[in-house]
Amino acid sequence: MPSGVKRRGQRRDAGHRGVVQSQSGVSAVVAATSNGYIPGGRLGTVGDRVSGWISVILGGVVCVVISYRFSLYLSQLHDNQLWFSHIKEVEREISFRTEQGLYYSYYKQLVDAQGLLPGVAALTRDNTTEHGNTINVLSRFNVYQEVVLAGLYRVLNLQYQPIMFYVNSIFALQGVYLAALYTISWLLSESWLTGCLTSLFFIFNKMDTTRVAHTVPLRESFALPFLYLQIGGVIYLIRPTVPPRLKSILVVFITLMSFMFALQWQFAQFIFLLQSLALFLCAVLDIIPAKKVKTVLLCQLVALATVCVFQFGNLMLVCSLVGSFNVAAFVLLSIKNGSSYRGTIMMNILRVICYAILVIFLTLTLHYITKVLLQVDADDHIFKFLKAKFHVKNTRDLDAMLYLCESVFDFMPWSVVQRMSRTLLLPVYTVAQVTCLITMCITILKRWSSHGDHGDQTSWVVSMVTSRPEVTYLTLQTLLFGVMAVTTSRFKYLWTPLVCVMAGVFVGDSKMWSGIRKRYTQSSQANIHHSSTCVVLCCLLVICVPPALEELDNLREFYDPDTVELMGWINNNTNPNDVFAGSMQLMAGVKLCTNRPITNHPHFEDKQLRVRTQQIYQMYGCREPGDVYDILSQFGTTHIIVENSVCYSRKDIGCRLKDLIDYTNSHQPEGAVPEPGLVPPPTPRFCDHIQHGGLSYKKLFKSVFTNRTFRMYKLL
Numbered sequence: 062m063p064s065g066v067k068r069r070g071q072r073r074d075a076g077h078r079g080v081v082q083s084q085s086g087v088s089a090v091v092a093a094t095s096n097g098y099i100p101g102g103r104l105g106t107v108g109d110r111v112s113g114w115i116s117v118i119l120g121g122v123v124c125v126v127i128s129y130r131f132s133l134y135l136s137q138l139h140d141n142q143l144w145f146s147h148i149k150e151v152e153r154e155i156s157f158r159t160e161q162g163l164y165y166s167y168y169k170q171l172v173d174a175q176g177l178l179p180g181v182a183a184l185t186r187d188n189t190t191e192h193g194n195t196i197n198v199l200s201r202f203n204v205y206q207e208v209v210l211a212g213l214y215r216v217l218n219l220q221y222q223p224i225m226f227y228v229n230s231i232f233a234l235q236g237v238y239l240a241a242l243y244t245i246s247w248l249l250s251e252s253w254l255t256g257c258l259t260s261l262f263f264i265f266n267k268m269d270t271t272r273v274a275h276t277v278p279l280r281e282s283f284a285l286p287f288l289y290l291q292i293g294g295v296i297y298l299i300r301p302t303v304p305p306r307l308k309s310i311l312v313v314f315i316t317l318m319s320f321m322f323a324l325q326w327q328f329a330q331f332i333f334l335l336q337s338l339a340l341f342l343c344a345v346l347d348i349i350p351a352k353k354v355k356t357v358l359l360c361q362l363v364a365l366a367t368v369c370v371f372q373f374g375n376l377m378l379v380c381s382l383v384g385s386f387n388v389a390a391f392v393l394l395s396i397k398n399g400s401s402y403r404g405t406i407m408m409n410i411l412r413v414i415c416y417a418i419l420v421i422f423l424t425l426t427l428h429y430i431t432k433v434l435l436q437v438d439a440d441d442h443i444f445k446f447l448k449a450k451f452h453v454k455n456t457r458d459l460d461a462m463l464y465l466c467e468s469v470f471d472f473m474p475w476s477v478v479q480r481m482s483r484t485l486l487l488p489v490y491t492v493a494q495v496t497c498l499i500t501m502c503i504t505i506l507k508r509w510s511s512h513g514d515h516g517d518q519t520s521w522v523v524s525m526v527t528s529r530p531e532v533t534y535l536t537l538q539t540l541l542f543g544v545m546a547v548t549t550s551r552f553k554y555l556w557t558p559l560v561c562v563m564a565g566v567f568v569g570d571s572k573m574w575s576g577i578r579k580r581y582t583q584s585s586q587a588n589i590h591h592s593s594t595c596v597v598l599c600c601l602l603v604i605c606v607p608p609a610l611e612e613l614d615n616l617r618e619f620y621d622p623d624t625v626e627l628m629g630w631i632n633n634n635t636n637p638n639d640v641f642a643g644s645m646q647l648m649a650g651v652k653l654c655t656n657r658p659i660t661n662h663p664h665f666e667d668k669q670l671r672v673r674t675q676q677i678y679q680m681y682g683c684r685e686p687g688d689v690y691d692i693l694s695q696f697g698t699t700h701i702i703v704e705n706s707v708c709y710s711r712k713d714i715g716c717r718l719k720d721l722i723d724y725t726n727s728h729q730p731e732g733a734v735p736e737p738g739l740v741p742p743p744t745p746r747f748c749d750h751i752q753h754g755g756l757s758y759k760k761l762f763k764s765v766f767t768n769r770t771f772r773m774y775k776l777l
Contacts, residue, residue, distance in 0.1 A: 123256075136229060139274045141613065145228070154169075170183070184199055189652065192659060193695075201664070203326055206325050231278070231283065242263055246566055252569050259564070270557040280326040283326070294318060296531040296534070297311055299357075312360060319360055320363075337361065338386070341386075343534050344397075354394060359391070380432045393419055465716075472549075477550075490563055492567065494540065623768050627770075639658075639700055642677050643703070647704060660697075680748055682722035683726070683728055686761050698776060705771070715730065763777055
């Protein structure tokens, strides 16, 4: 059972019955409409047209119903976990752990401000988030979504608690997320029944497809719906035939969705890089016309440039790898100018390798030049982490070690594979991925062996790639996201939605199986195709509905009395201008619940902040009290909060925060294997000895608050 949550005894029956009915409603809708589809090919008779429109309308209604029910389902799971609708306001705020609390604090600040515009202006000159530094919150953080939601709340003048409006708005956005995946599957397979299958794959694998029910205000909760809307636009744009007028609309749509995605998540640049890489590879292999790929690359660049303006010249975006890659790829694709594959297969392989080497060289060169010219080093911690993770270079750098010791940045655990296999998702996806990759390779080799021609277009394998480049793009995109997920577990939430799409399309796409069913008539093919989809749907419901209903019966309640007591004491016994220092995660909660100035916070993307945090964390190292006092005083600190869970941590030796501080100080951690360059600490551990130390501690620090979890000291 998670920390801060206890099992609940009794609960109002009405709310619980409503959720069970909601869950049953999804199943009922899917079961009642499981035979509808969008017919492929050209609609000839009036009856065919009417049937097609009815199917489109029915598919749209099903999409809206499933998406709406999914939003309610997530909201209920969140309430079941914390009893969020009934606990006190301070408990709700404390439930927003780590950076979640920091982001929500800006929404709360804007709602409580005298006006929205004065509130936004205050964010541009904030001096409470990093006391001693005046920062532009809109430039440093991705919090425009909080600005929008606060503006909506004020304009609508709702008789509704601000925190409930905030949370439910995010859950509503998850309905848009599911609708995007549904639409992508429908678009690829021309059957909305496939959208139902993809949606159920996503819902029943929610532990590995989304974490919004447990970490509501994270940036990905806002951003990912727009990413998959953008991917849907890209998939439609790269189809072989797109009407010119619709193409212009798609370009605007892709640019807008790219902008919305990048504006709301600092990791958007790395995801765009993977998308650009997949598209560039498709263009180099002549699967997608270079002109269309260049269009998407330009859309990304325009979106990133616009975000840079909105974030007051965020230099991390200017110096991003994706910016350099897109420029390099655009230049190379302009030089390529159509298909250039002539000669033997080996010569064509060498050409592809040359393109790869050139784009890597140009990207790294441009990236290095921009970073040197603009003197940007804010993202160095990411590259240090990658070098240490893949053992390119050992490091005792605190920034890299903090990432390495977090399980979400470790390799994806085997338990994910087991869970996704039990719901049939991973086995179906694996067959789909391997089939699509083999089909792509066969098509490319056939082309190269025919000296650049498109080969035998009557071949089912070749036609599958040449007539449907969007499927090949999706295959490569999912593969790249998969590599990222396997190497860094946190990004499985980026990969698994596309896994659901590919698995659904593989089962429900009639064209993908047309080569196998040539001996059947068209009507027989449709019957087999929809029957197979319905069989998988039924199996999925039989396997997954009982655990889902059992989860709905698991009622818990938020329980963290020590933190509630701490926040109450700060509000009642300290001045509004008192400055607090402590762990990054706790400081975000202090800022949210008490609105007191803090010295550090969990948003780790600024180098100066990382240096400051390392200095403040000396309170958990083996340092003299005078040294710690001098460090804290330079940031204007009036109070420090020591967490017993950090000072006396029982985590793995070498990954405890106090061990990481020892490494950065070249001290040998307690109980760790001796390493070259490390010496035994010359002084006792500060966080331990301050509570029963001598005069050297008492003349500098005064204990003002203590409970089972926290100890607070005032600087004298």
